[in-house]
Amino acid sequence: MQLTLKIWRQKNASDKGGFATYPVDHVSKDMSFLEMLDVLNEELTEKGQDPVHFDHDCREGICGSCSLYINGKPHGPLQTTTCQLHMRSFNDGETVTIEPWRAKAFPVLKDLVVDRSAFDRIIQAGGYVSVGTGGVPDANEIPVPKTIADLAMDAAQCIGCGACVAACKNASAMLFTSAKVSQLALLPQGQVERKTRAEKMVAQMDAEGFGACTNTGACEAECPKGISITNIARMNREYFSAVVSSENL
Amino acid sequence: MILDSKIPAGPLAEKWTKHKFNSKLVNPANKRKYEVIVVGTGLAGASAAASLAELGYNVKAFTFHDSPRRAHSIAAQGGINAAKNYQNDGDSVFRLFYDTVKGGDYRAREANVYRLAEVSVKIIDQCVAQGVPFAREYGGLLSNRSFGGAQVSRTFYARGQTGQQLLLGAYSALSRQVANGKVKLYPRSEMMDVVMIDGQARGIVTRNLITGAVETHTAHAVLLCTGGYGNVFYLSTNAMGSNVTAAWRAHKRGAYFANPCFTQIHPTCIPVSGDHQSKLTLMSESLRNDGRVWVPATKETAEKLRKGEIKVNDIKEEDRDYFLERKYPSFGNLVPRDVASRNAKYVCDEGRGVNETGEAVFLDFRDAIKRDTKAIIASKYGNLFDMYKQITGEDPYQVPMMIYPAVHYTMGGLWVDYNLMTTIPGLYALGEANFSDHGANRLGASALMQGLADGYFVIPYTIGDYLAQTLPKSIDANHPEFIKAAEEVKNRISQLLKINGKKSVDYFHKKLGKIMWNECGMARSAEGLKKAKAEIKELKRDFWADVKVLGTNEELNLTLEKAHRVADFIELGELMIDDALSREESCGGHFREEYQTPEGEALRDDENFAYVAAWKYMGENQEEELHKEPLVFENVKLTQRSYK
Numbered sequence: 001m002q003l004t005l006k007i008w009r010q011k012n013a014s015d016k017g018g019f020a021t022y023p024v025d026h027v028s029k030d031m032s033f034l035e036m037l038d039v040l041n042e043e044l045t046e047k048g049q050d051p052v053h054f055d056h057d058c059r060e061g062i063c064g065s066c067s068l069y070i071n072g073k074p075h076g077p078l079q080t081t082t083c084q085l086h087m088r089s090f091n092d093g094e095t096v097t098i099e100p101w102r103a104k105a106f107p108v109l110k111d112l113v114v115d116r117s118a119f120d121r122i123i124q125a126g127g128y129v130s131v132g133t134g135g136v137p138d139a140n141e142i143p144v145p146k147t148i149a150d151l152a153m154d155a156a157q158c159i160g161c162g163a164c165v166a167a168c169k170n171a172s173a174m175l176f177t178s179a180k181v182s183q184l185a186l187l188p189q190g191q192v193e194r195k196t197r198a199e200k201m202v203a204q205m206d207a208e209g210f211g212a213c214t215n216t217g218a219c220e221a222e223c224p225k226g227i228s229i230t231n232i233a234r235m236n237r238e239y240f241s242a243v244v245s246s247e248n249l
Numbered sequence: 250m251i252l253d254s255k256i257p258a259g260p261l262a263e264k265w266t267k268h269k270f271n272s273k274l275v276n277p278a279n280k281r282k283y284e285v286i287v288v289g290t291g292l293a294g295a296s297a298a299a300s301l302a303e304l305g306y307n308v309k310a311f312t313f314h315d316s317p318r319r320a321h322s323i324a325a326q327g328g329i330n331a332a333k334n335y336q337n338d339g340d341s342v343f344r345l346f347y348d349t350v351k352g353g354d355y356r357a358r359e360a361n362v363y364r365l366a367e368v369s370v371k372i373i374d375q376c377v378a379q380g381v382p383f384a385r386e387y388g389g390l391l392s393n394r395s396f397g398g399a400q401v402s403r404t405f406y407a408r409g410q411t412g413q414q415l416l417l418g419a420y421s422a423l424s425r426q427v428a429n430g431k432v433k434l435y436p437r438s439e440m441m442d443v444v445m446i447d448g449q450a451r452g453i454v455t456r457n458l459i460t461g462a463v464e465t466h467t468a469h470a471v472l473l474c475t476g477g478y479g480n481v482f483y484l485s486t487n488a489m490g491s492n493v494t495a496a497w498r499a500h501k502r503g504a505y506f507a508n509p510c511f512t513q514i515h516p517t518c519i520p521v522s523g524d525h526q527s528k529l530t531l532m533s534e535s536l537r538n539d540g541r542v543w544v545p546a547t548k549e550t551a552e553k554l555r556k557g558e559i560k561v562n563d564i565k566e567e568d569r570d571y572f573l574e575r576k577y578p579s580f581g582n583l584v585p586r587d588v589a590s591r592n593a594k595y596v597c598d599e600g601r602g603v604n605e606t607g608e609a610v611f612l613d614f615r616d617a618i619k620r621d622t623k624a625i626i627a628s629k630y631g632n633l634f635d636m637y638k639q640i641t642g643e644d645p646y647q648v649p650m651m652i653y654p655a656v657h658y659t660m661g662g663l664w665v666d667y668n669l670m671t672t673i674p675g676l677y678a679l680g681e682a683n684f685s686d687h688g689a690n691r692l693g694a695s696a697l698m699q700g701l702a703d704g705y706f707v708i709p710y711t712i713g714d715y716l717a718q719t720l721p722k723s724i725d726a727n728h729p730e731f732i733k734a735a736e737e738v739k740n741r742i743s744q745l746l747k748i749n750g751k752k753s754v755d756y757f758h759k760k761l762g763k764i765m766w767n768e769c770g771m772a773r774s775a776e777g778l779k780k781a782k783a784e785i786k787e788l789k790r791d792f793w794a795d796v797k798v799l800g801t802n803e804e805l806n807l808t809l810e811k812a813h814r815v816a817d818f819i820e821l822g823e824l825m826i827d828d829a830l831s832r833e834e835s836c837g838g839h840f841r842e843e844y845q846t847p848e849g850e851a852l853r854d855d856e857n858f859a860y861v862a863a864w865k866y867m868g869e870n871q872e873e874e875l876h877k878e879p880l881v882f883e884n885v886k887l888t889q890r891s892y893k
Contacts, residue, residue, distance in 0.1 A: 012804060030522045032640075038527055038755075045753045045808065050800055053807055055315065057488040059528045061636065062413055063319045084639045109459060110805040117436065120316050124428040128421035129380045133300040133705045134371070136378035140335060143389030144382075153382040153407060156414060160318055189380040 001027045001092035005040065007052055008099045010108050017108065019097075029088040033076065034059060034066065036087055053111040059083040061224065064159035067166075068112055069099040074163035074222045081161065081224045101162050103171035105209040116162050118208040119176060125204035126197040127180040129189050148186050155182040157225045164219035164227075170211030175219040177205045178235035179227050185238050195242035202239050252505070252863055252878040255666040256360040261884050262342075265364045268667070269710050273717035280305035282721035285712070286453055286468035288440045288495050290317030290423065292416055292697060293680025294474030296704025299422035302431035304709055309466055310423065310432050311455060313439040313490060313810075318420045321476060321488040322700060325412025326533035326633065328394060328404035329376075329697040331369040336393050340401040342366045347885060349695060352398040352585050353660070353688020354837035354853060355887050356508070356861075358880060360667060361685045368706040369698050373405055375705055379418040383407050397534050398585040398692040398892075409533055409632045415697055419704070438464075439810065440495040441738040443471060443502045443676060446730050449719075450676035454731075454738045458810060461802040463738050465731040467724035469716055470675045472708065473499060474700075477659035477681040479512065481818045481825065482770070483762020485656035486518060486531040492814035493821050496663050496682050504671035505863040505876060507664035507684035509821065510829035513691055513838045514771050515657030516542075516589035519640055520609040529655040530640060532612070532633055534693040537582045539617035539626060540650070542589070544601040544610050546570040551601040561603070561611065561648055572596055580892040587690045587838045587851070588892060590654035594771050595849065597653075604651050613649035654771060658696060660687040660838065661828075664863040664878075668711035669703060672863075675715065679703035684861065689837025742802050745812050750795030754808055757792050758815045761785070765822055769829050774842045778830045785823045792819060824864055824873055831875060834858045846889070855887050 002025040010017030024040050031039075034056050041051035057065040061081040070076035076085045090096065098112065106114040144152075156179070164175035181198050184190030190197070213232060220229040257268040275283065283306050287298040290312040298310040314320060332345040345366035350357055373391070377383065383405050384392040393402040407414040426432040437458040444452040444465065452467040478493035479485035500506045517532045545551040546568050553559045572592055574581045582589075593610045596602070603609050618626050623646060627634065634645045641651070663671045663678035665685055670677050680700040687695065725731075768774075768781035792815070800806045835844040835851035836858070844852045861878040 028523060028525060031525050032527070035525045035527050039525060042753055042755060045797060045799060048799065051808060053805055057314065057319055057490050058321060058324045059489060060324050060486075060530055061639075062324050062410065063314075063321070063488060064323075065314070065319050078639075080639060084636065086640065086642070088642060113805060116315060120318075120424065120427075120434075120436075123421065124424040128425045129378065130425060131375075131378045131422075132303040133296075133375060133422070133709065136374050139333070139373045139377040139383075140390050142377055144385055145389050146385045146387050149382050149385040152380075153384075153414075156382050156407075156417065157410065159413075160316065183382065184380050187380050187382065189378060 001029070001087070003027055003090065004095040006095060006097040009052070009111055011110065013107055013109055027087050029086070031087045032059065032083060033070070033085040033087065034083050053113050055113050056083060062159060064161040067101050067114065067161055069101060069166055071097055074101070074166040075224050079222065079224060079226070101166040103165045103210070105171065105173070106162060106165065116160070118210070119160050119162065119173070121208060122173065122177055122201055122204045123180065126193065126200040129184060130193060142188055144187060152183045152186040155179045155186070155227065155231050158227050159225055161224065163222050163224060165210065167218040167222035168211065169216065169218070170214060172213045173205050173208070173210040174213040174232045174235065175223060175227055175229065177201050178231040181235045181238055182231040185234065194238065195245065198235065198238040198242045250672065250876065252664065252876055253666060254358065254878060255668060256358065257667065261359060261363050264360050265367055272710055272714035275713045275717050277305055279721055281307065283307065283716050284309065284468045286311070286466060286471045287474060288453065288472065289320065289474035289476060289682070290314070290420070291320035291322035291474060291476055291680065292419055292700030293682070293704045294320070294472070295416065295419035295423045296701050297472055297474060297679055297708050298432055299419060299426050300705050300709045301712065302426035302429070308426070308432045309435060309468065311435045311438045311440060313437065313458060315436055317423055317434065317436070318417060320416060321491050322416045322697070323413045324488065325697055326409045326531065327396065327535040328406035328411045328694040329372065329415060330396070330403050330694040331373045331405060331698065332366050332403060333370055333373060335391060336402045338401045340403050344401065345369060345403065348399050349686070349692060350688065350885050351890060352692040353690050354851065354890055355688065355855065355859065355882065355885070356511070356836055356880065357686055357688030359882060359884055364707070365686050365699060365702050368702045371706055372698060372701045376415055376418050379421060381407065381414045381418040394535055395538055395583065396693040397537060397583045397589070404694045406535070409535070409630060412697060415701065419701070440498070441813070442498045442734050443673070444731050444734045445502055445673065446728055449674045451724050452731060454734050456738070459805055461804060461806070463735050465726060465735050467726050469719055469721070469724070470677065470712055472677045472679055473663065473682050474679045474704070475682045477662065478818070478821055479656045479659050481761065481822050482656040482765045483758050484521065484526060484529050484766070486515060486529050489528060492817070494814050494817045496678065497817040497821055499663060499671065499673065499676060501866050502673060503866070504673045504676060505664040505865050506661070506824060507861050507863045508661035508828065509825045509864065510769065510832060510839055511660035511689050511837065512656060513586060513658040513660060514590040514654045516586055516593055516654050517612060517652045518655035519637065520604055520651055520653040521606065530636070531655070531657060532637060532650065532652060534586065536612060536630060536633060539629070540582065540612040540614050541571055541616060542573050542582050542610055542612055543569045543571045544596045544603055548600040551603060554603055555605060555607065570596070570601070577892045584892045585690060585692060590771060591840060593654055609651040609653045611649040612652045614645060615649070618646065658691055660684065660689060660691055664861065668714065669708055670711070670715065677708065677712070679708060689839055742809070745796070745798050745809065746802065748793065748796050748798065750797050752795050753797055754812045754815050757788065757796060758818070760788055761815070761819055761822055764788070765825070769825055772840050772842050773829050775830060778826050782823060782826045785819060785826065789819045792816060827873060828862055828864065832858055832862065851890070
């Protein structure tokens with residue numbers, strides 16, 4: 001099939017950027033979206049034009065690197081990562097618009113590549129259990145009810161891609177942050193630092209310039225891993241109970 | 250140079266304990282005077298960086314990714330082995346050790362493997378304490394599954410995303426140390442060279458992938474935790490960015506490269522669909538617990554199937570050949586990876602392949618769904634089934650999956666001694682980047698175990714022994730060796746940018762991949778290998794004369810990044826061929842057509858080849874020199890590996 005691609009090109013962080021249009025033909029329905037871009041890049045290279053830069057790595061939907069905003073939706077029309085999106089989801093002759101994630105806290109570095117290190121700093125603020133290597137109890141000494149372990153795993157599946165931020169009109173990182181807060185608040189291992197964790201991670205999220213949550217649910221609808229907004233509700237509870245009873249801050 | 254493995258004397262079960270006691274210690278006040286560089290932030294790198302920082306060392310952690318959490322360990326699906334014997338089914342440290350040595354076709358060091366099995370139990374404790382949400386039983390205790398190459402259930406898992414959860418656990422420990430100021434993180438930084446002063450590793454040269462700045466960093470020890478080199482085959486289950494560059498540059502500085510031809514071809518991957526294919530997707534080995542592998546019993550039925558004249562579900566039971574169950578009744582579908590892969594190749598070579606290209610076999614869940622219900626199968630493998638459907642457009646609950654072997658893991662890597670130190674003093678290699686524990690074939694769920702064992706529980710002890718013998722004085726960043734190494738990196742960059750030829754970097758990568766897959770893949774022969782060697786030499790010449798790298802150094806330039814990596818892959822490819830040629834036996838993943846039993850199984854030659862092949866770099870376009878470390882087996886008896 002043939003497609004027309006409208007792609008955001010931006011030389012570097014300080015460049016203003018703009019759309020460029022590229023026709024592509026010989027697109028096979030079995031190609032992944034990124035393989036379609038690979039083919040475009042080979043063609044551009046042949047013509048001596050700078051290839052389109054985009055983040056990608058595992059191409060199995062788990063590393064969270066890929067991040068395109070396709071036809072107005074993060075990761076495109078399906079609830080999956082861009083690398084798992086295949087061209088059978090598009091029609092012959094279609095125009096496809098490809099943009100980077102748009103959020104103040106995710107500045108564009110080049111073309112479709114953005115800086116998501118804000119997510120790392122949110123985790124550094126408290127997304128862990130403070131245990132050092134060694135000196136921990138036997139694994140089976142910490143029983144966890146299966147239902148709780150499953151809920152924690154549901155939250156832990158977040159791949160940190162940032163689609164939730166890109167989908168949100170406020171560019172809020174509540175779904176990302178709450179997934180980690182929830183995972184550790186649910187598990188017995190996370191109890192000791194439960195309050196400080198919620199407070200610190202929320203504070204860092206705000207400091208990074210992410211917006212507030214107004215419960216529109218766009219994040220959940222676009223999350224390729226199906227992370228539920230009930231995690232946001234849980235984080236709100238964690239946060240409120242922490243601020244009214246905090247011993248630490 | 251005589252390769253000294255530094256394996257401690259004494260009974261197997263006491264070696265590690267004794268060695269830890271005999272290793273020198275660095276006192277807590279002095280630890281903060283040492284700098285350690287960790288390159289790579291996967292399971293091995295993140296766990297090492299976090300553990301060393303907790304001890305008090307100053308750690309600098311480098312990754313070419315935008316975040317440590319993106320490392321390819323994240324994609325491991327099935328699980329992690331540990332000799333916990335929680336299932337009361339006869340597991341023990343010795344059994345895990347024995348299974349791993351046997352699974353590796355007796356080409357791994359006994360002492361290393363035993364240590365791995367010994368610390369495996371502590372890894373699970375550590376991960377649980379971090380909040381890794383492993384699968385649980387209703388009583389709240391941990392659940393296990395069985396895996397290829399073992400007859401006990403010792404694999405811990407978190408749905409089909411075990412690697413993700415373990416990496417996020419290690420990443421959280423690393424993040425905690427970043428917050429504490431004990432780890433300085435350098436994302437989007439690629440290691441370009443090791444800097445040696447007076448024969449010791451004293452730092453690295455990196456390229457900042459955003460600005461192109463070539464930077465130098467000092468350290469008292471350097472840890473390479475940079476993963477495997479499966480992408481030498483172009484198509485593999487590795488991530489697109491996985492590369493050999495860090496290990497290869499270290500090799501060129503004097504670190505021996507061990508058993509480079511030992512590569513693992515994983516039996517359960519989604520088959521290739523066309524020329525545009527950029528990577529292959531693994532379907533976890535755990536699927537073989539419930540899925541049955543088969544092809545049509547005759548060529549004729551297979552042909553009809555390929556032409557679409559019959560449907561797979563219409564093929565009668567008696568017309569199906571469950572070839573693994575038939576040939577290996579005691580292990581059945583759970584034979585080790587090398588055996589499963591080779592047999593899939595055999596049936597496809599016979600013309601019984603089931604997809605359009607004739608290179609696929611079925612993995613069928615019909616009987617498991619009938620036995621256990623769809624809901625139970627979905628709870629075990631739901632995400633894998635979804636992924637399969639996403640990629641192929643077919644529903645594996647309704648029709649069998651199609652699978653074919655693909656390059657997945659590299660057992661070879663930098664040669665290391667028992668302390669994980671390479672032949673360069675002060676330079677260590679951990680995880681898949683080293684060669685040490687899996688011999689000629691790795692068992693499923695053992696890579697995660699090794700990465701974390703090296704990082705959490707081995708290096709924190711062994712690095713002290715080296716650092717205690719090094720003065721903790723700061724290293725001069727302006728030492729001429731740093732300036733020289735940085736200059737060399739800059740020259741190489743400008744050389745690549747200057748060529749301005751006609752062929753893309755991917756053209757060379759694909760071509761290399763084809764040569765390697767055809768001649769150094771699932772089956773190898775002297776004739777094919779010699780032909781491949783000549784082709785690779787020619788490819789190298791062509792690359793440096795005609796590659797086209799656009800753009801400049803001073804910007805984010807993915808083509809330039811890849812050009813460096815592909816140039817190194819080409820050189821590695823030649824060494825793999827040399828290694829495969831010189832190993833005139835078949836063992837594990839290395840199958841030489843000339844050396845097989847009448848039933849087509851790998852035929853080892855223990856008398857002549859029970860050694861580690863460690864290769865020394867001798868200079869540009871020179872043949873490398875082979876050094877042999879004999880493998881001594883005192884606790885297991887070498888037998889023809891049988892899974893019948």
